[in-house]
Amino acid sequence: MRCWFGYLLGVLTIPACSLLTVAVLAKAGRGRVSERHIEGLYKAVDDRLLPECRSDGFRPGEGIYRLGDYGAVTVDQWDQAMEQSGAPKDFALAYMLIGNGDLSCGELSRIPVADWTSELTRLLDDSDLEYVYYTEADEEGCA
Numbered sequence: 586m587r588c589w590f591g592y593l594l595g596v597l598t599i600p601a602c603s604l605l606t607v608a609v610l611a612k613a614g615r616g617r618v619s620e621r622h623i624e625g626l627y628k629a630v631d632d633r634l635l636p637e638c639r640s641d642g643f644r645p646g647e648g649i650y651r652l653g654d655y656g657a658v659t660v661d662q663w664d665q666a667m668e669q670s671g672a673p674k675d676f677a678l679a680y681m682l683i684g685n686g687d688l689s690c691g692e693l694s695r696i697p698v699a700d701w702t703s704e705l706t707r708l709l710d711d712s713d714l715e716y717v718y719y720t721e722a723d724e725e726g727c728a
Contacts, residue, residue, distance in 0.1 A: 643722035684717030
């Protein structure tokens with residue numbers, strides 16, 4: 586796994602593949618995630634999710650994530666894409682906000698790591714969630 590992403594802490598960059606995660610940085614109460622890292626994570630998740638998108642073939646009532654005009658993916662596909670990309674758990678919130686145009690990678694990089702969960706949750710609550718959102722397949726298994 587190539588580790589060209591990094592968390593920016595002042596002048597220190599820590600590779601994403603190290604044991605430090607956003608949660609550890611939050612516990613320390615300082616630090617921000619660099620814009621470059623967020624862009625890389627967003628692209629890595631996109632690269633995993635978009636080829637899996639479809640508009641039908643789901644189980645009726647199955648939980649799915651809608652990804653705009655691309656279609657939808659199952660919750661398992663969503664979770665696997667987040668995990669395989671090396672994204673921290675909170676990144677699913679960031680991915681939805683970026684995908685809905687509510688927040689840019691640059692704006693997200695200015696949120697202190699310690700505030701990520703609360704701030705992203707607040708922003709998500711205020712979002713219209715027009716393009717990227719959780720829903721359920723209809724009775725025919727369509728998105």
